[in-house]
């Protein structure tokens with residue numbers, strides 16, 4: 340018999356979430372290469388919940404996550420996981436089509452979003468330039484996420500259910516025999532598990548290769564973010580997040596400062612991503628074309644890897660060719676806002692069950708998540 344039912348590789352939001360769900364009824368170990376969980380992409384997000392963001396599968400998982408965010412299990416978090424923010428999608432005259440696509444995507448998924456007049460948009464965010472702004476769409480229910488609260492909540496829940504978290508435990512070898520998997524770690528130790536769950540973020544393709552799985556075409560794309568100071572005395576806390584309709588930049592209030600991003604997507608190998616001075620300058624320039632944002636200095640900046648497959652949907656399911664190897668990858672720029680529903684879906688599929696009915700009701704299907712959809716030689720059933 341193996342020591343564990345599930346060995347989860349990666350303790351970011353994906354690994355933590357599935358660990359919390361699986362450990363209620365199974366022996367779970369979570370293996371994290373770094374000193375602390377959340378060091379990579381999970382600790383570097385913009386912490387936004389926008390149900391209008393991403394493709395149809397992402398929007399469905401985001402909406403299906405809302406109930407958990409609003410009412411997590413007893414003792415999960417010490418305060419609210421979501422706080423109201425609102426999201427204002429803005430467009431110049433030449434971006435009318437992109438804005439219409441945002442609106443149509445939201446309407447198609449039942450996400451409340453409505454056109455606002457230029458005056459209403461300026462009232463929501465007074466620094467927008469009236470001569471540049473042509474049209475805007477407002478998503479009133481967009482929220483700020485307490486990412487640390489969610490991540491730590493998942494980890495605490497897993498620990499209470501006897502899941503074991505091992506940090507400084509990089510998985511370097513995966514071998515399968517008739518009983519299950521043997522995992523070798525960087526420190527020379529080994530452990531055994533029935534199922535390996537690959538929640539390794541930007542490294543998921545590399546971990547797949549360790550297991551002998553075919554590539555899923557995962558592309559880690561670097562995204563830069565920064566904190567810009569805001570003059571004291573001018574209240575900005577109630578401003579919405581402002582997102583360019585073509586996603587060329589976004590900014591939002593963050594504890595009296597401005598969090599901004601050029602929404603860059605630079606291909607990168609999996610690594611500890613760092614911001615580039617040029618991307619910071621591009622961000623400031625793009626925002627200053629649309630808004631009167633004085634920038635004397637950058638308080639701090641960072642970058643993280645958002646990992647996508649070709650259709651920009653998440654990859655959740657057993658590998659079709661490698662027995663006992665389960666993918667939880669490709670969360671892209673939406674891994675936090677989709678985490679509660681994605682974790683429940685992943686746990687159900689990893690146990691061989693159907694997707695929970697309340698989540699399927701949002702239009703989430705196993706076929707749309709399956710790694711098999713990325714391999715044209717495999718037929719994917721609807």
Ligand SMILES: Cc1cc2nc3c(=O)[nH]c(=O)nc-3n(C[C@H](O)[C@H](O)[C@H](O)COP(=O)(O)OP(=O)(O)OC[C@H]3O[C@@H](n4cnc5c(N)ncnc54)[C@H](O)[C@@H]3O)c2cc1C
Nearest residue numbers: 349351352353372380381385387510540643673674675676
């Ligand atoms: C600038 C930026 C803004 C973003 N904004 C948002 C947002 O507003 N809303 C939103 O929902 N999402 C946002 N995201 C995306 C979100 O952060 C990611 O989708 C999510 O964090 C991915 O989580 P993960 O657990 O898959 O990856 P990670 O957090 O990277 O975790 C993977 C872990 O696996 C570990 N690992 C890798 N290989 C091994 C190995 N061999 N052995 C052991 N451990 C291993 C790594 O050390 C890492 O800790 C943003 C991302 C960025 C960069």
